[in-house]
Amino acid sequence: MKDNQLLSLFGYFALLSLFAVGGANAAIxxxxxIAVEVMHWMSDRQFADSFAIAQVSPGPNIIxxxxxxxxxxxxxxxxxxxxAMCGPSCIVAFLVARTWxxxxxxxxxIAIQAGLVxxxxxxxxxxxxxxxxxxxxxxxxxxxxxxxxxxxxxTRINPLWVFALSGLLGLTGWL
Amino acid sequence: xxxxxxxxAFALSQFLPGxxxxxxxxxxxxxxxxxxxxxxALAGLMGPPLIIVTILAMLYARFGDLEMLGRILIGIxxxxxxxxxxxxxxxxxxxxxxxxxxxxxxxxxxxxxxxIMQWPLPLVFVVLAPISVACAWVTR
Numbered sequence: 001m002k003d004n005q006l007l008s009l010f011g012y013f014a015l016l017s018l019f020a021v022g023g024a025n026a027a028i029x030x031x032x033x034i035a036v037e038v039m040h041w042m043s044d045r046q047f048a049d050s051f052a053i054a055q056v057s058p059g060p061n062i063i064x065x066x067x068x069x070x071x072x073x074x075x076x077x078x079x080x081x082x083x084a085m086c087g088p089s090c091i092v093a094f095l096v097a098r099t100w101x102x103x104x105x106x107x108x109x110i111a112i113q114a115g116l117v118x119x120x121x122x123x124x125x126x127x128x129x130x131x132x133x134x135x136x137x138x139x140x141x142x143x144x145x146x147x148x149x150x151x152x153x154x155t156r157i158n159p160l161w162v163f164a165l166s167g168l169l170g171l172t173g174w175l
Numbered sequence: 176x177x178x179x180x181x182x183x184a185f186a187l188s189q190f191l192p193g194x195x196x197x198x199x200x201x202x203x204x205x206x207x208x209x210x211x212x213x214x215x216a217l218a219g220l221m222g223p224p225l226i227i228v229t230i231l232a233m234l235y236a237r238f239g240d241l242e243m244l245g246r247i248l249i250g251i252x253x254x255x256x257x258x259x260x261x262x263x264x265x266x267x268x269x270x271x272x273x274x275x276x277x278x279x280x281x282x283x284x285x286x287x288x289x290x291i292m293q294w295p296l297p298l299v300f301v302v303l304a305p306i307s308v309a310c311a312w313v314t315r
Contacts (some may be wrong), residue, residue, distance in 0.1 A: 019297045021304070023195035025259060029289045030296035037293065049239065052251040053231050059224020062194035066225060070232035078229055086221070089193020090201045094213050097202040100187055107312070115308030116190045118278040119300065121266045122285025128259040129290040135252035144250070148257025153264050162258065163251045170250020171243060 005073045006080050008039060013065055013084035018092070022120025024054075024062040027085075028127035031068065041072045048134040056163050062086070141175040176206065196220065277310040 012034050020027035028051065035041045042050070050071070054064035062085060069081025103109045136142040144166055151157055169175050176184075184206065188198035197220065204216025238244055270278045281303055288299040 015297060017193045019192055019300045020194070021190060021192050021300070023189075023193070025262065027296070029293075033293055033295070045245070046239070048252045049235065049245070049248045052248040052255060053235060054228070055255045056251060057224060057228045057231060059221065059228070060194050060196040062197060063221075063224055063228045066228050067232050067235070070229065071236070075229070078232060082221075082225065086194060086197050086217075089191065089198060090213070090217065093188065093191050093193070093198040093201040094205050094210070096191060097184070097187065097205050104183075111308050111312035113186070113190055115281075115311035116304060117266070118270060118281040119285050119303050119307055120190075121263065121270065122282040122303075123289060123296070124259060124266070125263045125282070125286045126290035128256050128263060129286070131252060131259070132256045135249055135256055137249075141249070141253040144253040145257040145260070148254040149260035149264070150257075152258040152261025159255075159258055162254045166250040166254035167247040168250070170246040170248070170253070173246065175246070175250045175253055 006076060009069055009072055009077055009081045010084040012039075013069075013081050014088050017085050017088040020089070020123075021116050022123050024060065024064065025127050026120050026123035027062075028064075029123065029130045031064065032130050035068050035072075041068065044134045046071065048131060051131060056160070056167075138175065140169070144169060144175060176203070180206070276314065277307070281307045281310070 016027055016030050016034075020030075032044075032047055036044055036047050047068075050064050050067040053067055054061050057063060063082070065081040065085040066078045069077035069079070071077070073080070100109075132142075132145060136145055148162055148166065151162065152159075166175070184202045185199060188195050188202050191198045197217065200216040200220040201213045204212040204214070206212070208215070235244075267279075267282070270282065285299060285303055288294045288303070289296060
């Protein structure tokens, strides 16, 4: 049973690794779909919690997969999920980095770069949508999201300040 | 590394699949020392955060049911969603402002497919990415 869990973790995240154009933020909806809807590894709430923990931890946000992996199968799960999510894309990055410079001016390269931007944009917007559904349960939470969006858009504030404040609002029972 | 090379490596890691910062560390490290350089850069980037997040995972497994912790995390998620919306707005601004053509349509289609229809991401990607790249090819 446990081996099956590890295999599923590896299979899903390794595949996702190759399609997550736009990084961790673009991969959130698919992670949510698999972990909550398809595999029932965790509740909607636990997924949102994992996302929040990954946001406040140092390092790349993609370490949400480490949290999901740990939740599913302990330390082996954490290791397998992390390696599956980073391995395939790292190999691609390594191979592409060696040849990419040669095609700097190539028309197909410019088309690929320009063509992938709107796809990642749609995926990141989908992340916001999926997470908003589990986080914004009342009007104050929705207002917090709206205000943070404005602040994030207009300033270059360190997100940790925003998280400290919103965490405090949550703690005191506003959200 | 010159500033130009840095920008180039950065742009490359933005649109490669997978985690951007992780990609960047691989591209960056491989410029200096091939496979070994990439491995060292990756280990340096991921090592310490992985230890911290594993400890957090253990704490969450132990204390995740505490109502207090849950309330803090829900507050953080509400704000983090706001920051995601800000990222979307920043990315969308140039796309929607300069020309209302295929690009916003692709973004909206990707959003509907993944967020509303809840189709698998690889499926949505395999359908939309070639269309989008073809559009970029034709309109240039």
